Amino acid sequence: MYDVIIIGGGPAGAAASVYTGRKKIKTLLLTDSFGGQSIVSDNIENWIGIKKISGFELAKMLEDHVRACEEVEIKMPEKVDKVIEAKNGFRVETNKNTYQAKTLIVASGGRRRRLNVPGEEKFNGKGVSYCSTCDAPLFKDKEVAVIGGGNAGLEAAIDLIHYASKIYIINHGSELGGDPSTQEEIRKSPKVVVINNAETQEILGDRFVTAIKYLDKQSNQVKELSVGGIFVEIGSIPNSEFMKGLVEMNKAGEIIVDHRTLATSKPGIFAAGDVTDEIYKQNNISAGDAIAAALSAYNYLLNIKKQSPAYENKNSN
Amino acid sequence: MANKVVIYTTPECVYCKITKEFFKKNNVVYEEKDVSVDDKARNEMVDKSGQLGVPVIDIGGKIIVGFDKEILLKFIDMK
Numbered sequence: 193m194y195d196v197i198i199i200g201g202g203p204a205g206a207a208a209s210v211y212t213g214r215k216k217i218k219t220l221l222l223t224d225s226f227g228g229q230s231i232v233s234d235n236i237e238n239w240i241g242i243k244k245i246s247g248f249e250l251a252k253m254l255e256d257h258v259r260a261c262e263e264v265e266i267k268m269p270e271k272v273d274k275v276i277e278a279k280n281g282f283r284v285e286t287n288k289n290t291y292q293a294k295t296l297i298v299a300s301g302g303r304r305r306r307l308n309v310p311g312e313e314k315f316n317g318k319g320v321s322y323c324s325t326c327d328a329p330l331f332k333d334k335e336v337a338v339i340g341g342g343n344a345g346l347e348a349a350i351d352l353i354h355y356a357s358k359i360y361i362i363n364h365g366s367e368l369g370g371d372p373s374t375q376e377e378i379r380k381s382p383k384v385v386v387i388n389n390a391e392t393q394e395i396l397g398d399r400f401v402t403a404i405k406y407l408d409k410q411s412n413q414v415k416e417l418s419v420g421g422i423f424v425e426i427g428s429i430p431n432s433e434f435m436k437g438l439v440e441m442n443k444a445g446e447i448i449v450d451h452r453t454l455a456t457s458k459p460g461i462f463a464a465g466d467v468t469d470e471i472y473k474q475n476n477i478s479a480g481d482a483i484a485a486a487l488s489a490y491n492y493l494l495n496i497k498k499q500s501p502a503y504e505n506k507n508s509n
Numbered sequence: 510m511a512n513k514v515v516i517y518t519t520p521e522c523v524y525c526k527i528t529k530e531f532f533k534k535n536n537v538v539y540e541e542k543d544v545s546v547d548d549k550a551r552n553e554m555v556d557k558s559g560q561l562g563v564p565v566i567d568i569g570g571k572i573i574v575g576f577d578k579e580i581l582l583k584f585i586d587m588k
């Protein structure tokens with residue numbers, strides 16, 4: 193039986209582990225990997241205290257820090273399937289084992305949202321990509337589409353400008369989102385064509401992607417573009433499925449927390465980072481919130497200790 | 510003799526870096542082909558794997574796509 197199980201190895205999970213470790217409470221960290229979603233960023237310029245760092249280096253720093261904590265046991269790679277309420281705490285079932293703890297900190301973050309259209313799964317890795325920094329060089333002299341007109345979509349288009357011959361940005365809204373400076377960079381390139389009010393309907397191909405079909409919402413017509421690559425950049429969704437039914441969530445599947453204590457609707461379960469209804473999905477905020485969650489979990493453990501008969505006896509003697 | 514290990518990469522691909530680091534840690538000798546500059550290697554990779562994504566790893570003819578520690582360990586153990 194652990195005092196606390198922390199789920200997730202991003203900035204939130206790592207920060208929570210360092211704090212529970214320093215409080216000398218028996219901690220288990222369950223994660224697939226360290227670093228969280230930022231691991232694929234080639235440049236992070238807003239992690240406070242470091243002017244510039246890659247996601248890969250940040251991941252290593254987080255891992256090193258957690259590994260320096262003696263009280264923290266790490267199981268990796270391990271994927272949590274289910275959490276069940278048990279006697280005196282919670283039972284966490286993973287793809288490999290089952291563990292028990294008195295309290296939980298859920299810091300499982302988010303993952304990339306998928307289009308959920310026909311062809312997406314079939315052509316994943318065969319023209320459909322979720323990592324423009326990784327895969328852009330493979331689309332040299334090809335026409336490609338970027339789905340999503342927010343910052344992530346615009347940045348993907350910028351990655352592709354060096355390689356692709358033409359880049360269509362398929363944007364759901366009536367105008368581009370994202371930062372004005374990024375928009376400006378996009379507009380400067382003659383290779384980029386923005387298509388607004390467009391809803392992706394299907395990805396077509398044979399061995400690899402050959403075309404994309406979208407609905408032009410203004411004319412209500414379905415149109416087709418010949419492209420060899422499709423980069424999906426339509427935001428992220430919380431990794432909260434394994435908590436369903438146990439804690440309250442909003443419509444987006446984010447775990448609702450009390451933003452003072454990071455407590456969920458279930459006493460003994462705390463949550464922090466991108467899996468929660470925190471408005472700003474930021475590494476620094478995830479780490480800070482997770483620290484609050486760790487301290488709240490620590491206080492929760494102190495309180496259950498005080499309420500236990502053994503503690504009463506000891507103190508009345 | 511150990512199987513020849515080739516990894517197809519791009520410069521900014523994090524999972525390529527993770528895979529290379531993993532090889533170094535496990536004393537695996539590998540050849541790296543950067544498909545962002547090497548057109549021949551890019552075609553070779555696409556032919557071998559049917560994939561348009563990196564990393565692609567070729568361990569003695571066995572093609573592995575993406576970084577999966579457990580799958581890689583299995584193949585490395587077989588050597």
